[in-house]
Amino acid sequence: QQQVKQSPQSLIVQKGGISIINCAYENTAFDYFPWYQQFPGKGPALLIAIRPDVSEKKEGRFTISFNKSAKQFSLHIMDSQPGDSATYFCAALTQGGSEKLVFGKGTKLTVNP
């Protein structure tokens, strides 16, 4: 059972456009929701994260929107650039205990020049 569902699987955007990636979760015990960026041959790197007591968090061109009642959250990349081309993973964890990350399956983003 996929605890964190991510869509779309792939996304092509023109330079300057907005990239939107969506995730939905099942487990209401999740209380921390990070997004990771992964380039080919590299490990995932934390991009931005949000806690469920906040509905939106913005860092530069990256924004997370969070809808607790719908158990959904999304990543928006404004003014997308070719350098943003990578695979993006949403994740979730429960604080306390082992705090292991549960990942979505990833979205491969391609930003065309």
Place this chain on the structure above:
Amino acid sequence: NAGVMQNPRHLVRRRGQEARLRCSPMKGHSHVYWYRQLPEEGLKFMVYLQKENIIDESGMPKERFSAEFPKEGPSILRIQQVVRGDSAAYFCASRNELGGLRAFFGQGTRLTVV
């Protein structure tokens, strides 16, 4: 300040051989996680260790896989009698007690079983 170091970066093993993957956490980090990434899939949790202790191994296959994080030296993920289905990228992440929830990932070891 070096990041999380994993080696080897690439490992090729024949079916039935053993694979040993090493992870040196960031300096000052005493928590280590191992994740496995199959092609076109997200990362899946395998095991969580603190120095000399396995805290959570709920994601580890019951047979052939083991992990350790000794008092001195790197964490080791060991896969005995590898099979083709073990081919994947294995990532290690580390964090410290005070670093909140941020875990830093290594670059991974790509295991290919032929």
